[in-house]
Amino acid sequence: xxxxxxxxxxxxxxxxxxxxxxxxxxxxxxxxxxxxxxxxxxxxxxxxxxxxxxxxxxxxxxxxxxxxxxxxxxxxxxxxxxxxxxxxxxxxxxxxxxxxxxxxxxxxxxxxxxxxxxxxxxxxxxxxxxxxxxxxxxxxxxxxxxxxxxxxxxxxxxxxxxxxxxxxxxxxxxxxxxxxxxxxxxxxxxxxxxxxxxxxxxxxxxxxxxxxxxxx
Amino acid sequence: xxxxxxxxxxxxxxxxxxxxxxxxxxxxxxxxxxxxxxxxxxxxxxxxxxxxxxxxxxxxxxxxxxxxxxxxxxxxxxxxxxxxxxxxxxxxxxxxxxxxxxxxxxxxxxxxxxxxxxxxxxxxxxxxxxxxxxxxxxxxxxxxxxxxxxxxxxxxxxxxxxxxxxxxxxxxxxxxxxxxxxxxxxxxxxx
Numbered sequence: 001x002x003x004x005x006x007x008x009x010x011x012x013x014x015x016x017x018x019x020x021x022x023x024x025x026x027x028x029x030x031x032x033x034x035x036x037x038x039x040x041x042x043x044x045x046x047x048x049x050x051x052x053x054x055x056x057x058x059x060x061x062x063x064x065x066x067x068x069x070x071x072x073x074x075x076x077x078x079x080x081x082x083x084x085x086x087x088x089x090x091x092x093x094x095x096x097x098x099x100x101x102x103x104x105x106x107x108x109x110x111x112x113x114x115x116x117x118x119x120x121x122x123x124x125x126x127x128x129x130x131x132x133x134x135x136x137x138x139x140x141x142x143x144x145x146x147x148x149x150x151x152x153x154x155x156x157x158x159x160x161x162x163x164x165x166x167x168x169x170x171x172x173x174x175x176x177x178x179x180x181x182x183x184x185x186x187x188x189x190x191x192x193x194x195x196x197x198x199x200x201x202x203x204x205x206x207x208x209x210x211x212x213x214x215x216x
Numbered sequence: 217x218x219x220x221x222x223x224x225x226x227x228x229x230x231x232x233x234x235x236x237x238x239x240x241x242x243x244x245x246x247x248x249x250x251x252x253x254x255x256x257x258x259x260x261x262x263x264x265x266x267x268x269x270x271x272x273x274x275x276x277x278x279x280x281x282x283x284x285x286x287x288x289x290x291x292x293x294x295x296x297x298x299x300x301x302x303x304x305x306x307x308x309x310x311x312x313x314x315x316x317x318x319x320x321x322x323x324x325x326x327x328x329x330x331x332x333x334x335x336x337x338x339x340x341x342x343x344x345x346x347x348x349x350x351x352x353x354x355x356x357x358x359x360x361x362x363x364x365x366x367x368x369x370x371x372x373x374x375x376x377x378x379x380x381x382x383x384x385x386x387x388x389x390x391x392x393x394x395x396x397x398x399x400x401x402x403x404x405x406x407x
Contacts, residue, residue: 151344153369156404158348178344213347 012040013065017185019147020050020061021155021175022118022128024140025168028196029118029126032172033061034147034180035188046188051202055080057195058096058119063145069113076100093119097129097136105134114144120195147179147186154178169194177210241382245270247391248286248309249384253336254323259303262293283309287319287327295325304335310386338370338377345369356385360394368401 020033037045050062052073058080062069076099083099084091097117104111118128130142143155155175163171169192176190190205240259242250244267252259266289273289274281287307294301308318320326320333332350334342345366354362360383367381381401383394 149340152373153342153346153366154344154348156369156372157345157365159405161405174348175344178347181347182343214350214352215347 007042009039009042009044012042014039014044014067015065015185017147017183018050018063018145019151019176019179019183019186020063020116020144021148021172022061022116022142023159023163023168023172024118024126024128025163025165027126028120028165028194029128030165030168030172031059031061031116031118031193031195032176033145033191034176034186035191036180036186037066038185043187048188049191051191051193053077053200054096054117055084055091055119057090057121057200058093058117059193059195059200060096060100060118061116061144062113063115064113065111068111069115072100072103072111072113072115075103090121092121092123093117093127093129094124094138097131097138100129101131101134101136104131108134116142116144118195120197122197126196143175145179145186147183150182151175151179165194165196173205174211178213180210181213181216238379239382241384243391244286244307245274245281245309247280247311247386247388248283248307249386249391250286250290251306251308251335252303253305253339254303255301258301259305262290262301262303262305265293266290280311282311282313283307283317283319284311284314284329287321291321291325291327294321294323298324306333306335308386310388315388316386334366334370336370336377338374341373342366342370356387360385364396365402367396369404371398371401372404 015038017036017038018034022029022031031051033050035047036043037048051059052062053059054077060073062073076096079099080091080096083095100115100117114132116130120126127138128142129136129138141159143151158171172192173190180186189207190210192203194201240252242252242263244250244263250263269289270281270286273285290305290307304323305321310316317329318333319329320335331352332346334346349362363383364381371377379398381396385392
């Protein structure tokens with residue numbers, strides 16, 4: 001008698017396939033991500049928010065293995081809390097990025113997650129750090145995740161220094177939309193977080209409100 | 217509307233770049249060209265066979281071959297030998313019946329007609345750019361600029377693409393070759 005085999009996705013690793021992007025402007029940063037979580041070929045969560053707070057004005061964007069990325073973010077959140085109590089003030093973005101880098105470098109053989117750390121601090125304003133596989137580098141903008149391959153050309157062509165906050169937000173939305181259209185592991189809705197001196201603003205853009213392009 | 221297509225020029229033997237100035241836009245008939253991607257040896261062998269088939273076909277039909285015919289010839293060769301071959305093509309040209317057309321023949325032998333298409337290892341990096349920037353019914357100059365920009369962006373990110381950009385403009389009236397050396401390609405913010 002034929003028995004139904006267990007669904008494949010129960011035995012597949014859960015990855016946040018993903019497209020993530022962070023960009024700095026004068027006075028703050030904008031972080032963006034898609035919302036698809038896949039286990040093999042199944043989408044197990046279509047509305048996951050991959051922008052995780054590390055502190056009031058420091059967020060990170062998760063990509064790669066969902067478990068690894070979430071765990072790293074939780075550990076760094078805890079370490080930053082302790083650190084900010086010790087120094088008696090808000091932590092620097094570079095400190096948060098360094099804590100992430102320390103974990104991803106030490107465990108680089110076991111972990112497969114890439115976090116983009118971005119935020120605002122009083123000393124250096126808006127900053128974006130990439131921390132893949134244990135490196136730490138500050139960049140004007142950073143893209144990551146499986147969907148990022150498809151938009152390298154677009155971001156290279158479109159990025160200009162000195163963009164305003166609205167231009168940066170539009171740039172992030174356009175980039176996410178293009179990547180989500182081409183990458184099978186990215187999709188759903190777009191989450192955008194804007195961090196500046198005055199605070200943190202989270203926004204969701206639903207699938208049907210994302211920009212469309214010539215063949216849609 | 218004219219037809220534009222493009223190819224990057226670097227050739228790699230594993231991680232060794234054996235040539236920086238190969239022309240990957242090959243003429244298979246008077247108004248039909250083929251861009252090759254993948255294993256250069258396979259691609260050259262296939263286009264040589266296709267060229268022969270097409271010239272025979274056009275003698276039999278007593279008229280220049282259709283672009284679709286050229287694409288089909290390539291597709292048949294790719295599909296029948298799909299186990300052994302590793303080459304993809306963009307076939308584009310002009311014919312009297314349907315004007316300018318672009319076809320892509322992918323690795324296993326799939327054939328589709330598209331308005332704009334990209335292929336090769338560097339193409340993954342410019343999908344977003346093409347989707348965002350392509351508009352139907354551009355002029356020839358806009359198309360040339362669009363193709364040159366796309367190539368420059370891909371060559372900037374893909375470590376096995378590079379060297380020289382070859383472009384070919386095919387119209388009813390004739391064929392025009394444009395070669396853009398690496399240092400004359402458009403530069404973007406981080407260069």
